[in-house]
Amino acid sequence: MNKFVVAVDGPAGSGKSSVSKQVARQLGFGYLDTGAAYRALAWAVLNLPNFKGLDLANADLGREFDYSISLDPDHYSVSVAGHDVTAAIRESQVAEYVSQVAKLPNVRAFMKLLTQRLVASASQSGVVVEGRDITTVVLPEAQLRILMTASEAVRLNRRAAELSEVSAASLKRQVSERDASDSSVVDFMTPAPGVQLVDSTDLNFNQTVSAVLALVDQRKPKETNE
Template sequence: MTDTSNASTAPAHVADATKFIAIDGPAGSGKSSVSKAVARTLGFGYLDTGSAYRALAWHVLDRGADTSDPEAVRAAASDFPVRLGLDPDDRTVRVGDTDITEGIRDSRVSAAVSGVARVPEVRAQVNELFRALVAESAYPAVVVEGRDITTVVAPDAPVRILLTAAPEVRAARRAGELAGENAAAVAAALHKRDASDSAVVDFLNAADGVEVVDSTELDFPQTIDAVLTVIERIQGAHRG
């Protein structure tokens, strides 16, 4: 990755912002599954930005370093040959020649992601990676989902959506995804993660100009339709 250690973490204008469909939201809001479905429906690419941070956490751990040590994280980020596919049906993640698509979902990696994502210089580097991936993509647009896509990565994107849901609904959905997990423990973990990550970026409140889609009372197909409706309305207005 290119060294942008002196880069600001403030929102930056993105030359190819029109290729972004920016979707933010907290854990359990459904943003990954909904974003993939939206990308498939529209024939767009899909970028799960969280997988890049997971890949970097895996990379730090693979080097035998401590993800809570900012210097170790910066060193790993300076030599981070990550490759992320944009096909919504092929979510392969590689670091160098190593396929870590499954490895980044390991509980050890999950526990280390927040430490990696809290380093400002690293976030700046990873954000530049996202912008380059979208700009160089052959897709007409890319659905990019994460925590700060609408505010930092692509604040100029014409379509910016905050996908959210009530905390208890998000916890119930995540518990359903994790078979055998205790619902109360999942809720506590979600609350802890939200508290930790929101100290870095506000993904619980919509910034000016960001459309809110609240899926608390919606099922999966209804949520997809709600997001598609926002995209079609905004793109139609821009074409008009």
């Protein structure tokens, strides 16, 4: 792998998105939110005519799903078929539906290839890639692999602070039920061999960023000097 890749897995509310973005910013790396592609696909199914009735389990998503995302952590944007969906994919309807999309093997296989292609074509010398099966399935060869977790109570509180207008029932569906659905596909609560654990339950944002940067410092000199 020519680029230095930091792969970060973790459940909703663990802090992986905000922390990964800040780590990328401080390192001068690209930032790739792989969950955005799943959300964008869910948005497409809910909103685009050509996705109405489309069998996602067998569809040629490389042809049907016109997707693009910026890897610049300071200029984050997501589009589908020319539609700017950066804000739309964060809406409750999409957040509640995305687990139905993400559990399909055909979708996950496509997303794996999409992520690998985006990393390979990145203009930066390194990329921080965050998601839910990045360390074990998508980029197991990444120079640094991290599982970022936090207690369910902490994760629910963090997501509630981000989504102040979301009901308790909707929040439960977006976090706890998404955990249950995704855990049937990939175990993102226990670090696989070689994956570093960062538990942010008792850490604030800056402390979590520092913990990740410290792990990068341990790996980057050895990897880049080889």
